[in-house]
Amino acid sequence: MDLEKFFKAKSVAIVGVSKDPKKVGHVIFRNLLDANFHGKLFLVNPNAYEILNREVYKSLTEIREEIELAVIAVPAKKVLDVIKDCGKRKIKNVVVVSSGFKEIGNEKLELQLKELVTKLKINLIGPNCLGVFDAITKLDTLFLPRYRLKRPSSGGVSFISQSGAIGSAILDLATTENYGISKFVSYGNATTIDESDILEYLSHDKETKVICMYLEGIKDGKKFIQIAKKVTKMKPIIVIKGGLTQEGSKAILSHTGSLAGTEEVYYGAFKQSGIIIAHSLKEMFNYAKILEKSILPKGDRVQIITNGGGYGVLSTDAIIKNNLKMAELSKDTLIKLKKIMPEIVIVGNPMDLVGDATTERYQVAIENCLDDKNSDILLVNLLYQTPLISTDVVDIITELNDLKKKPIIVVSTGGEFTELLKKTLENNNIPCYTFPEEAVNSIKALTDYYLKK
Numbered sequence: 001m002d003l004e005k006f007f008k009a010k011s012v013a014i015v016g017v018s019k020d021p022k023k024v025g026h027v028i029f030r031n032l033l034d035a036n037f038h039g040k041l042f043l044v045n046p047n048a049y050e051i052l053n054r055e056v057y058k059s060l061t062e063i064r065e066e067i068e069l070a071v072i073a074v075p076a077k078k079v080l081d082v083i084k085d086c087g088k089r090k091i092k093n094v095v096v097v098s099s100g101f102k103e104i105g106n107e108k109l110e111l112q113l114k115e116l117v118t119k120l121k122i123n124l125i126g127p128n129c130l131g132v133f134d135a136i137t138k139l140d141t142l143f144l145p146r147y148r149l150k151r152p153s154s155g156g157v158s159f160i161s162q163s164g165a166i167g168s169a170i171l172d173l174a175t176t177e178n179y180g181i182s183k184f185v186s187y188g189n190a191t192t193i194d195e196s197d198i199l200e201y202l203s204h205d206k207e208t209k210v211i212c213m214y215l216e217g218i219k220d221g222k223k224f225i226q227i228a229k230k231v232t233k234m235k236p237i238i239v240i241k242g243g244l245t246q247e248g249s250k251a252i253l254s255h256t257g258s259l260a261g262t263e264e265v266y267y268g269a270f271k272q273s274g275i276i277i278a279h280s281l282k283e284m285f286n287y288a289k290i291l292e293k294s295i296l297p298k299g300d301r302v303q304i305i306t307n308g309g310g311y312g313v314l315s316t317d318a319i320i321k322n323n324l325k326m327a328e329l330s331k332d333t334l335i336k337l338k339k340i341m342p343e344i345v346i347v348g349n350p351m352d353l354v355g356d357a358t359t360e361r362y363q364v365a366i367e368n369c370l371d372d373k374n375s376d377i378l379l380v381n382l383l384y385q386t387p388l389i390s391t392d393v394v395d396i397i398t399e400l401n402d403l404k405k406k407p408i409i410v411v412s413t414g415g416e417f418t419e420l421l422k423k424t425l426e427n428n429n430i431p432c433y434t435f436p437e438e439a440v441n442s443i444k445a446l447t448d449y450y451l452k453k
Helices: 024-034 076-088 107-119 164-176 195-203 221-231 246-255 263-273 281-293 309-321 331-340 359-371 392-401 416-427 436-451
Strands: 011-015 040-044 054-057 069-072 093-096 123-125 131-134 154-161 181-186 210-215 237-241 276-278 301-306 377-381 408-411
Touching: 011 024, 024 040, 069 076, 076 093, 076 107, 107 123, 154 164, 154 195, 154 281, 164 181, 164 210, 164 281, 195 210, 195 221, 210 281, 221 263, 237 263, 237 281, 263 276, 276 281, 276 436, 281 436, 301 309, 301 359, 309 377, 309 436, 331 359, 359 377, 359 392, 377 436, 392 408, 392 416, 408 436
Parallel strands: 011 040, 011 069, 040 054, 069 093, 093 123, 154 181, 154 210, 210 237, 237 276, 301 377, 377 408
Antiparallel strands: 131 181
């Protein structure tokens, strides 16, 4: 199934654009304008002539130019008539953001919608969805105003969400936490295009490096597993599953009209397919970050470098709990470092550079651990509060990371100053975490994906 036009359409018609700035259709139109969408926009409303100095058509059939994507934001009872007009205009790609279908028990109307789009050979995302957002082309069908929900910058992570609310939270968090994304899809009731179809499309998308999914129910389990097995060989998939409790399953039925399954069934299918399981949105973002930014590890031996003894202890505990290995540096490296480092430095694993650590001390430690064949991953605890570390440490770590010898993961806990330096490192493709446990859990996801493929 070709879904390219949902993200790269050069001509978009919005059906149901009102003069009222609070109405869904108007918000979508305004978002496309504010995003500087470079394609052509056509507005449709039978009761308006002009909106924001733009011509308004009474119906799709009045538009004589080619339309690659139609976004429908009209009451549910009017959707079928608009779909028929799409058929007349040979529009093959449609997003229906309108609700009022099987999620409220209106199975008959949804079945009619499915039969109609199938007959007309129309690709449909929705209904009851937020739609799509492409950070690169700026195609944005989301009906959430930009002043309430800032759009993330472009990056390599794409998100698929069955829930619009979860989807909006994901986008908001991505923007706040400085995560770049490629594409976002909220597919709602999945009347025709489901999570498996979107997953398959993203597997071939050159702009997507990591795929994240929020799922409540899976429409076709066999199809999903078949596709997921193929996709995970090309790109990592991270899934967070909603509705694992009996009460959660009941909530899903009234939310998107989907049926949920048991935790054991879903997690078994995910593991069988090579999917990485996240248990919270924060965990999903942590995993996505390391999988997008980090180079491939050659093994699971982790070397800790720290300027805080307690952080070294916590890092060690997390490594053991995650069944990772503590690296054992070679004798040559240990001898060399003991000659260079002050006596107070504990050369080993963890390597404790102590509280008076300098930028130069970090540079020496990282350089030697990168060159040591007995370590695969460097976990660098870097507490910026100590006075002798200059901001140059960011440049040093960036330059060493650019050598692409081993993954370098940084842990920094602190306030505004720390966050500023973390952001600089992340902008240079170095995964940074606030706490050691988050970092090590993410390293586990990284090694599980690449070493078990």
